[in-house]
Amino acid sequence: MNSDYYEQLIRSEYKKMHEFLHNEEEKCIGQLAWEIINNRERIVEKKTKFSKQIQNLQRGILEIEERLDEAPLEMLQDMKGILERNEELLLQKTQQFDFIWKSHRMTGLKEILRSYETDIILGPERDSLHLIVPECFKELKYEFGLQDQPDKEKTLDYLATVLGTETFTSGKHYWEVDVEGQTEWVLGICEESVSKNENVSILSKDVRAMIGSKVNDEMLFWIPEDCFISIAIPKVGVFLNYEEGEVSFYDIEDKSILLRSPKSAFQGPVRPFFSTSLVNKVSTS
Secondary structure (H helix, E strand, O other): OOHHHHHHHHHHHHHHHHHHHHHHHHHHHHHHHHHHHHHHHHHHHHHHHHHHHHHHHHHHHHHHHHHOOOOHHHHHHHHHHHHHHOHHHHHOOOOOOOOOOOOOOOOOHHHHHHOOEOOOOEOOOOOEEEEEOOHHHHHHHHHOOOOOOOOHHHOOOEEEEEEEOOOEOOOEEEEEEEOOOOOEEEEEEEEHHHOOOOEEEOOOOOEEEEEEEEEOOEEEEEEOOEEEEEOOOOEEEEEEEOOOOEEEEEEOOOOEEEEEOOOOOOOOOEEEEEEOOEEOOOOOO
C-alpha cells in the first residue's frame, strides 16, 4: 500500500472522529444551556412564591399591630382568629433551592483517562493524614437533609486517610477508587510536605480532595469550591495533571466528570490518599 494513501486514510478517519466529538460537544453544551434556562425559571418561580409568603406575613403583622390598642379580651379573641387564618402560613417551612444538573456522558472519556492509568499502592496505616473537616461542609451536609440528626456530638471533625506510596513530580496520572456501598469517603492528593500523621485542613492549598457523603438516599459530592447532590456511584476516577496544577474527579461508569479543583501550581511532590472511614475527633497523640 502506498504510504501517502495510507496516511490519507488515517487522517480521514481521525477527521471523522474530530467531527463526531465536536458534534457531541455541541450537543452536551446545548443540553447544559437548557438546564441553565430551566433552573433560572425555577428560581423565578421560587422567588415569586417567597415574595407572596412575605407579603402575607407582612399583612398578618399589620393586622396584629392594628389590634394592639383594643381591650385585652377583645384583642385576644381577634388574635385567635388571626392565628387561625394564618396557621397554614405560619407552619410553612422555607425550602432550600437545589440546582438540578444532569450528568453528561462524554464519548471516549474512559478510554482516554485509562491511557494515563497508574497503579496506586496504599501505604501502611501509620502513614496517615488527618484532614480537618471545615464548618462549611458540616453545615452544608446538615442543610441537605440531616436536620433531624439527634446527636450533634457525632458531627465529624476529622477524616482519617491512608496515603499512597507513590509520589508524583510531573506528568499526567489516573487511578480509580472503588467506593461502592460506602456511605462516607474522601479521596484526592496532598503535597508531600503535609503528609504523614499531620492534621491539615481540607481547605489547605496543599490538599486537593473530594468528599462523598450519603444524604438520605443520595450522595453529596463536595470540594471546597463546589458541590452537588446525585445518586451514589460505584467507582470514582481521579486524574492528576501535575503541570497544570489540577485534579479532576469522574464518575467513570457514567463516563462523566463530577468536579475539578481550580488550577494552582504544586510546590513539590504530591501523594494520593483515600479513606472510607470517617472518624470523630481522631487522636494524634
